[in-house]
Amino acid sequence: MKRLILLLVITLSGSVLPGCHIAPADRAFTPMQQYYQGTLPGENREAIETSLFLAENGTFVMRQHFTTGTRLGRMQSSVGQWACTADKLTLVENATGKKRFFRPSGNSLEMLDDHGVMIPSDGCRFLLLPPRDRVMT
Secondary structure (H helix, E strand, O other): OHHHHHHHHHHHHHHHHHHOOOOOOOOOOOOOOOEEEEEEEOOOOOEEEEEEEEOOOOEEEEEEEEOOOOOOOOEEEEEEEEEEOOOOEEEEEOOOOOEEEEEEEOOEEEEEOOOOOEOOOOOOOOEEEOHHHOOOO
16 A cells, blocks of 8 residues: 555656746746755764766766765765756655755755755855866865
8 A cells, every 4th residue: 555655656746747847938948957066064064075966767866975074984875756846856765765855046956954945054055066067175
């Protein structure tokens, strides 16, 4: 029964994707990037170098490399399904069902909290950028 419900949810989610990239009539259509990179914060304020690939078939691959904290040097990869609405990109990991949320911001993706809400910060935004837009320091 759980598999039937999960299959139904996945099927219905897939039916939303055709409208994913429909732009309002007053602005030109700009396709979503497929590859992003950046440094995101971890649960314990770790710095995590993150690479995200969005495939056209609705799947994603995310690779994370912990560069600080107790998990220093650890690499983690996850795969799953992605879907977007007018203002939000939702990633759902296949293995855990964990959801991650991002908001398109120009050519980049801004990380949102676990509920899909903007993270309150003092002028700091957590962004994943297309590689050509990323400044290496």
